[in-house]
Amino acid sequence: MSWTDERVELLKKMWGEGQSASQIAKELGGVTRNAVIGKVHRLGLSNRATTGTKTETKAKAAPKAEAKPKPAPKPAEPAAQAAPEPATPKPLPSRKQIIPAGQPLPPQPSANEISPEALAKVSAIEKKAKKLTLMELTERTCKWPVGDPATDDFWFCGLTVQQGKPYCEAHVGVAFQPMSSRRDRRR
């Protein structure tokens, strides 16, 4: 695969949207995340936020060759006309603690009309849950919340998810009900 115009555009778009290199690579197909990152750099759109509070973390990297002439001072950034973009809106998903502390959790299946078996399954696996924190969740970790967010008795399942799903097999079972008894719009 080569970097066609379209592919580059998609890359730019996704990168701009804050997608990770691996996600972009998956979307494009035929390339690895390394390829994507490499391209991103070559395109010159590496840093998405120069509001560097921490931009010095990477300053050293030459374990192999040290005889680096490094004749590229590059004092002034000629990025005058190459930046029509006002700025890179970086809306950080700051989720403080906007938790009602009540019990209005999302679809927290109130153990009701869900498949009894599925529930049993959940109870069973919850014992083996990795109990991850919000930040530790990835595309491959079950994002099923357990416990009360208002207390520290709250965690996410964290088991390996089922391909493509946000939850592990057990939780997928109770999360994605076919669509049956879900008509309680009584209020």
Place this chain on the structure above:
DNA sequence: CCCTGATTCGC
């Protein structure tokens, strides 16, 4: 362990 981006360097 999983993941992230950054950098280097042979091709």
Place this chain on the structure above:
DNA sequence: GCGAATCAGG
């Protein structure tokens, strides 16, 4: 220009 290998960090 490309991207695997590697690095550094979460």
